Amino acid sequence: MKHDDFAAQLDAYGDGELMGNEAREMERHLRECAACARAHERQRVLRATMRAQLPALTAPRELRSRVRLALRAAAGVTPARPRPEWRWLAAAAVLVGIVVGTWKITDSRDAANAVVDEVLASHVRALMGTHLTDVASTDQHTVKPWFNGRLDFSPPVYDFAGLGYPLIGGRLDYVAGGPVAALAYGRRQHVIDVFLWPTQRGSTGGPPAVTRQGYHMLHWSAPDYTYWVVSDLGVTELGEFSRLLRQADSTAAR
Numbered sequence: 543m544k545h546d547d548f549a550a551q552l553d554a555y556g557d558g559e560l561m562g563n564e565a566r567e568m569e570r571h572l573r574e575c576a577a578c579a580r581a582h583e584r585q586r587v588l589r590a591t592m593r594a595q596l597p598a599l600t601a602p603r604e605l606r607s608r609v610r611l612a613l614r615a616a617a618g619v620t621p622a623r624p625r626p627e628w629r630w631l632a633a634a635a636v637l638v639g640i641v642v643g644t645w646k647i648t649d650s651r652d653a654a655n656a657v658v659d660e661v662l663a664s665h666v667r668a669l670m671g672t673h674l675t676d677v678a679s680t681d682q683h684t685v686k687p688w689f690n691g692r693l694d695f696s697p698p699v700y701d702f703a704g705l706g707y708p709l710i711g712g713r714l715d716y717v718a719g720g721p722v723a724a725l726a727y728g729r730r731q732h733v734i735d736v737f738l739w740p741t742q743r744g745s746t747g748g749p750p751a752v753t754r755q756g757y758h759m760l761h762w763s764a765p766d767y768t769y770w771v772v773s774d775l776g777v778t779e780l781g782e783f784s785r786l787l788r789q790a791d792s793t794a795a796r
């Protein structure tokens with residue numbers, strides 16, 4: 543490879559996208575070529591500055607790929623063009639524009655993402671540890687009163703044992719900045735965690751269905767309660783369970 547080829551790959555290298563031999567050859571070239579070393583250093587400083595000025599941003603995947611496309615387009619992949627670092631600077635300006643433009647979207651998406659993370663983390667913690675339930679009972683008339691005095695609301699607790707989703711128990715948890723009720727239901731060897739809190743606390747937003755690390759999460763807000771349901775159960779059965787929950791809720795509300 544010649545200088546021009548290396549120069550054209552500098553931003554890919556800076557993004558950590560060169561692997562193995564390519565990365566080693568680039569490192570060797572940077573030691574030998576003052577022009578590329580300077581360009582690389584300018585890019586590094588610019589990246590660091592942008593990171594420092596945009597601390598709260600964790601770019602969602604589609605934003606990252608848009609940015610990457612913009613950078614690629616602006617940097618140009620034709621090796622013969624001179625001074626690729628100027629095109630990189632232009633691309634950085636494009637990036638700042640995109641970032642500012644999507645700031646608000648990203649902001650609310652981050653809030654919803656935070657709830658998804660909390661719900662999932664709590665579910666996994668409960669499964670791995672010994673703390674799946676504070677009150678272990680298949681009887682809704684034992685589980686529901688247990689929350690009295692422990693929460694400022696009285697969560698609806700149902701038993702779907704006859705439909706193949708027996709109640710396991712309940713526990714206190716903390717999600718979206720407040721105490722919430724967590725109810726555990728079973729389905730064969732799977733555990734379904736149901737997190738709920740009064741809808742009047744404000745919507746957490748977020749997509750109605752998320753799959754992460756092999757866990758499925760369903761989310762909806764009823765007039766009274768906001769629900770997050772999480773399990774490694776198949777999405778069809780989890781959907782069926784959620785429909786039972788919604789039905790029971792709307793029947794109880796009448």
Ligand SMILES: [Zn+2]
Nearest residue numbers: 545548575578
């Ligand atoms: Zn060079």
